[in-house]
Amino acid sequence: MNISIFGLGYVGCVSLGCLAKNGHNVIGVDVNQNKVDLINQGKPTIIEKDIDVIIAEQFQRGVISATTKAAEAITKTEISIIAVGTPSTPQGHLNLKYIFKVAEDIGKAIKNKNDFHIVVLRSTVLPGTCDKVATILEMASGKKRNEGFAVVDNPEFLREGSAVQDYYNPPLTLIGSDNKKAAERVADLYRELPGEIIVTDLKIAELMKYVNNTFHALKISFANEVGNVCSALDIDSHQVMDIFCKDKQLNISNYYFKPGFAYGGSCLPKDLKGFQTLAHDHYVKTPIVDSIGLTNENQIERAIEMIQRFPNKKLGFLGLSFKAGTDDLRNSPAVRVVEALLGKGAAISIYDKNINLTMLTGTNKDYIDARIPHLSKLLVTDLNELVSSSEVLIVNTNEVEFVKLLRNVTDKTIIDFVRIDDTLLERENYIGINWSIEKLNKENYVSNEDTVLK
Numbered sequence: 001m002n003i004s005i006f007g008l009g010y011v012g013c014v015s016l017g018c019l020a021k022n023g024h025n026v027i028g029v030d031v032n033q034n035k036v037d038l039i040n041q042g043k044p045t046i047i048e049k050d051i052d053v054i055i056a057e058q059f060q061r062g063v064i065s066a067t068t069k070a071a072e073a074i075t076k077t078e079i080s081i082i083a084v085g086t087p088s089t090p091q092g093h094l095n096l097k098y099i100f101k102v103a104e105d106i107g108k109a110i111k112n113k114n115d116f117h118i119v120v121l122r123s124t125v126l127p128g129t130c131d132k133v134a135t136i137l138e139m140a141s142g143k144k145r146n147e148g149f150a151v152v153d154n155p156e157f158l159r160e161g162s163a164v165q166d167y168y169n170p171p172l173t174l175i176g177s178d179n180k181k182a183a184e185r186v187a188d189l190y191r192e193l194p195g196e197i198i199v200t201d202l203k204i205a206e207l208m209k210y211v212n213n214t215f216h217a218l219k220i221s222f223a224n225e226v227g228n229v230c231s232a233l234d235i236d237s238h239q240v241m242d243i244f245c246k247d248k249q250l251n252i253s254n255y256y257f258k259p260g261f262a263y264g265g266s267c268l269p270k271d272l273k274g275f276q277t278l279a280h281d282h283y284v285k286t287p288i289v290d291s292i293g294l295t296n297e298n299q300i301e302r303a304i305e306m307i308q309r310f311p312n313k314k315l316g317f318l319g320l321s322f323k324a325g326t327d328d329l330r331n332s333p334a335v336r337v338v339e340a341l342l343g344k345g346a347a348i349s350i351y352d353k354n355i356n357l358t359m360l361t362g363t364n365k366d367y368i369d370a371r372i373p374h375l376s377k378l379l380v381t382d383l384n385e386l387v388s389s390s391e392v393l394i395v396n397t398n399e400v401e402f403v404k405l406l407r408n409v410t411d412k413t414i415i416d417f418v419r420i421d422d423t424l425l426e427r428e429n430y431i432g433i434n435w436s437i438e439k440l441n442k443e444n445y446v447s448n449e450d451t452v453l454k
């Protein structure tokens with residue numbers, strides 16, 4: 001394919017060399033004449049392992065060149081990759097002026113082109129940026145999005161220092177687009193690379209890099225906090241984290257990675273507190289560990305606030321324990337939610353097949369007696385009875401029996417903490433604790449007494 005790359009920095013230079021090596025004709029565009037001259041002499045614009053050889057070889061083959069003139073590059077190519085910088089502003093926002101300038105340059109250049117043009121954002125940008133780029137392209141070109149051109153997001157995951165190695169070994173290739181054909185064309189650029197090619201929504205692709213890098217920063221900082229506690233105790237932190245990483249079921253795995261409700265139960269809150277106290281007693285600061293409980297509290301408050309958006313409605317809780325398949329009510333976040341709502345005068349019924357009050361003993365019984373002493377009056381033993389007597393159903397545990405039931409209940413508002421069943425997502429009267437939430441913000445959705453989701 002004939003490709004133009006705007007921005008010949010780390011990302012642009014590596015993409016230029018590697019795409020050419022994989023059989024494409026590539027023209028680089030940069031406002032910096034010095035970088036353009038380097039490419040036109042067969043030299044890289046950056047210091048990076050192996051890129052000098054790749055650029056020299058591809059230059060010899062006559063498949064790479066560079067220019068400062070956007071129009072010249074656009075005329076000769078069918079895909080343009082934007083890889084200009086997106087630095088932070090002093091206020092911490094993303095400075096998109098380079099992206100928008102390139103979008104304008106490309107827009108003006110495609111005005112006089114008959115062929116369909118694909119614009120790919122390789123730079124790291126926040127959700128919504130591709131839409132803004134499309135608007136600029138429409139204004140500058142006079143063409144319509146998805147008629148004269150398409151915008152695709154294709155975030156770069158390489159790391160400086162191992163950029164070429166990373167280019168050829170991506171964990172995955174991510175393509176966000178609202179145009180299937182354009183997405184397929186961009187996917188064709190990467191077919192020979194290992195790793196899955198994932199085509200998804202534009203905004204998901206735009207957000208991914210931020211989620212990844214935030215998690216990477218969290219990993220480093222978590223390991224450092226554990227390390228600092230270990231060294232205070234004269235324990236080898238590397239041995240600890242090596243063993244930690246060997247657990248591929250709960251630690252290094254998909255487990256515990258689904259957004260939803262707060263954690264609870266008898267172990268996580270207790271052991272988190274234990275670790276915090278240990279650090280504190282040894283004068284070790286652990287701000288990340290300390291903030292975990294705050295995030296959990298925030299999730300409980302979020303749930304309470306969501307339910308309060310439906311004032312004076314009869315509430316039916318599906319599940320009360322901290323997870324499905326147990327009667328353990330200790331530190332169940334749902335108990336906290338019910339307790340808070342009862343305090344505000346809410347009418348509540350609860351169904352949880354695992355809870356038999358006469359069987360509750362020990363700390364489990366003490367916990368519930370202290371928080372909801374009249375729980376027996378709220379418990380309902382028949383699930384259908386709970387549904388018919390409630391106006392808003394709150395799904396707290398992932399029990400199989402709830403799925404079947406909820407698929408057939410279409411006239412009740414459902415607030416879901418556990419993402420019980422994806423087939424419910426599109427319903428107007430369904431909201432998840434951190435998905436499908438936009439419905440809650442629609443003006444006509446939540447207002448007064450009579451507001452029911454229909």
Ligand SMILES: NC(=O)c1ccc[n+]([C@@H]2O[C@H](COP(=O)([O-])OP(=O)(O)OC[C@H]3O[C@@H](n4cnc5c(N)ncnc54)[C@H](O)[C@@H]3O)[C@@H](O)[C@H]2O)c1
Binds near residue numbers: 035122
């Ligand atoms: N460097 C990395 O390791 C890395 C990794 C993944 C993603 N990214 C992201 O990729 C993007 C590019 O990063 P980088 O490190 O390659 O940036 P960079 O600063 O090294 O290069 C950007 C280039 O864009 C050029 N440029 C600016 N305005 C231009 C215009 N109007 N027309 C043409 N060229 C123009 C600049 O002269 C410069 O050569 C950023 O969004 C960055 O966050 C970077």
